[in-house]
Amino acid sequence: AQSVSQHNHHVILSEAASLELGCNYSYGGTVNLFWYVQYPGQHLQLLLKYFSGDPLVKGIKGFEAEFIKSKFSFNLRKPSVQWSDTAEYFCAPLHQGGKLIFGQGTELSVKP
Amino acid sequence: DTGVSQNPRHKITKRGQNVTFRCDPISEHNRLYWYRQTLGQGPEFLTYFQNEAQLEKSRLLSDRFSAERPKGSFSTLEIQRTEQGDSAMYLCASSYLAASTDTQYFGPGTRLTVL
Numbered sequence: 001a002q003s004v005s006q007h008n009h010h011v012i013l014s015e016a017a018s019l020e021l022g023c024n025y026s027y028g029g030t031v032n033l034f035w036y037v038q039y040p041g042q043h044l045q046l047l048l049k050y051f052s053g054d055p056l057v058k059g060i061k062g063f064e065a066e067f068i069k070s071k072f073s074f075n076l077r078k079p080s081v082q083w084s085d086t087a088e089y090f091c092a093p094l095h096q097g098g099k100l101i102f103g104q105g106t107e108l109s110v111k112p
Numbered sequence: 113d114t115g116v117s118q119n120p121r122h123k124i125t126k127r128g129q130n131v132t133f134r135c136d137p138i139s140e141h142n143r144l145y146w147y148r149q150t151l152g153q154g155p156e157f158l159t160y161f162q163n164e165a166q167l168e169k170s171r172l173l174s175d176r177f178s179a180e181r182p183k184g185s186f187s188t189l190e191i192q193r194t195e196q197g198d199s200a201m202y203l204c205a206s207s208y209l210a211a212s213t214d215t216q217y218f219g220p221g222t223r224l225t226v227l
Contacts, residue, residue: 032214044155044203044218090154097168098143098214100205102154 002027006091006103013081014111021076021106023091032094033074035065036102039087047089050074061085083112116219118204124225125194132190133222137206144187145216146179147203148172155203161187162209194226 007022025033035047048059055067065076074091088107092100117136125131137144143162147155158177159169163184173179176194181187191198201223205216 034215036218043220044205046215046217049215092154094214098160098162098209099145099157099168100147100155100216102147102156104152105154 002093002095002101004091004093004101004103006089006106008106009104010107010109012109012111015083016080017110019076019078019081019085019108021089021091021108023074023076023103024072025074025091025093025101026072027093027095029096031067031069033065033067034092034094034100035059035063035074035076036090036092037087038090038105044090047076081108081110083110086110116204116206116217118202118219118222120222121220122223122225124227126227127194127196129194130190130192131194131224132188133202133204133224135187135189135204135206135219137185137187137204138208138217141206141208141217142184143207143209143214143216144181145205145207146187146189147205149201149203149221150199158189191224194224196226199224199226 004025033050036044037047050057050067058064063078088105090105091103119134145160146158149155161181176192179189201221203221204219207216
């Protein structure tokens with residue numbers, strides 16, 4: 001069965017620190033990959049997505065992710081986090097049938 | 113367009129009661145999904161529709177759960193004889209399937225508490 005693993009459950013950073021959240025998936029077919037973010041008290045929002053082409057994709061608010069097919073990974077990065085990035089982040093491959101398979105999520109806390 | 117909407121936002125019910133949730137997708141989106149999220153976990157897929165056809169149901173969706181999308185627009189999710197284990201956030205998402213892209217947009221969710 002398809003699965004996704006997010007390596008860090010809770011990450012605590014200071015403002016201006018660099019961020020990298022790991023995501024590995026198990027799926028050998030055509031891969032469409034997403035990162036969603038859930039800010040406190042808000043609903044899930046799309047951060048960025050990969051369908052094909054350039055494996056380095058850019059999303060909103062300065063986030064980017066790199067698809068490395070050989071490593072089955074889609075790690076999320078941001079060079080310099082802000083307090084407003086405090087949120088929960090979910091990696092989600094799209095199953096061929098159309099459903100998203102979500103990871104457990106990574107809670108990011110940014111200290112001002 | 114204000115996005116995906118869900119009603120009610122919160123529902124508290126007693127064990128054994130039936131509950132029904134509604135989801136209104138983004139206009140002209142032909143796909144509608146239901147997910148369930150419990151504390152500390154990512155959302156889990158329940159079922160989805162393309163237009164009015166229910167194309168897939170998760171094994172998580174027991175016989176007590178039923179979903180409909182009668183006219184290919186809004187959808188309802190009903191839980192019969194609720195159990196405490198049904199307490200969760202129920203999320204709805206919609207998308208417009210075109211070519212190879214399928215981006216799902218989520219609603220605010222309905223939080224169910226079963227006492």
